[in-house]
Amino acid sequence: MSSGASRSAERAWPALLDAAANARAGRPHQAIAPGRTTAAQELVALHQPLIDRMADGPLTLGQLGQSLDGRIATAGGDSYYVTGEANRTHLHRLRALVDAVVVGTGTVLHDDPQLTVRACVGDHPVRVVIDSRGQLTPDHRLFQDGQAPTLAYRGANADRALGLAEVAALEVGADGYDPEALLADLHARGLRHVLVEGGGVTVSRFLAAGLLDRLHVCIAPLIIGSGRAAVSLPEIARLSDARRPSMRSFAMPPDTLFDCDLRG
Template sequence: MGRDTGEAAVSDSIAVIRNAPTSRPFVVAQLGQSLDGRIATVTGESRWISGSPALDHLHRIRAAVDAVVIGVGTAIADDPQLTVRRAIGQDPARVIIDPNCRLTSQAKCLRPDGTRRIIIRRGTTAHCSSLETIELDSGTSDLICPNEIANKLFAAGLKKILIEGGARTISSFIDAGAVDRLHLMVAPVIIGSGQPGLELGPIQQLSSALRPKTTAHLLEGGEVLFDCDLRQDLR
């Protein structure tokens, strides 16, 4: 594992995204957590585990991709805007995985502002708004199909894709082998209990564990960005 410090080093992680090949979907996932791997307390409070440098980095990723994707649970719980405000760049398309039409038109991420707004749904589910939609062919109402989602977004012209949340959605994409790069931001805080971050399928032996090529970047305030190349498994 390599280690770098400073904003210039972190910019290299963004450059990897900007320069990614466009012949297939390029998927990056971003997750912020505590030292003990928590993303929220037992009451669900999650603001603010990550500090300003981590938020700046997230917005730089948004500015570098064509689409930002979240699950409907995150859309309802956090009501994020999913826009670029702390960096220079255009807003990516906002994509919500909402198979069963739970999200209302009042959500901030669905506000009309000239940016593409896309709902990913089941083919048998009639959505309640006139938003752009992508229909899934496979899976059940309780499961998402990460590779199908990535391929259909790619077919819609969205080649570089950020999976921003929640942890269940990110974990599903990693488990499916659909993520090229994981940006794991670890804050110098210990929560002790609460919602865990990544939860992947069980393995029987450590030899089966993912061991991605990773570079660690130390940010201001003690946060550490682990830039993990999931296409380079060092097993």
């Protein structure tokens, strides 16, 4: 995106935040892009379905930034950075739209992320960590920085504090935790609109359980060749059993974003 186009998209972003606030309040929620530039129109086109969904009920959105060969990180967990600056801004906009952003243990261990909104205007979401084996320690940034409320679901050690985070007990069976029960608990806490941000294991778990309304997959023009998988689901025997969601694509130079409608 040129810097002019990026400025134009930036001007459209507050209109989308207003539309999202209207959707939450049950008011008309069609965003109107200021001006007539393609970048502003595209920004509205990309986000309006998310806002429409927020008006109808809870939104659960997954996202992944992957290489051409479907990797989100090297085998050792290095993911800085698979996708470019435009996708980073997009990710921060998604955070600003939702009530909560969910990540798995692997992401906290490898990235020590902040999960806050820094690349655009907007409020920080509640940060939710799924620590199903109770192996995280209080020294991670999001447990210490106090920048946003943080909730850690722990399958073990739920009686141990994780810095400033609220700790909730997570039931873990032979097949791991139940993402549907976790989502229901978030909803019960008033966290209705949720971004499952990563990593691949966590997004795949919500996808396999049929819980994602949409999935944003951003494909970057690099080949990692090995490493951590983006989506991994149980094997299917026939291609006719593959999911073929309706899809829109958006240029996010140097990457391409695929917006998959999993309810369509």
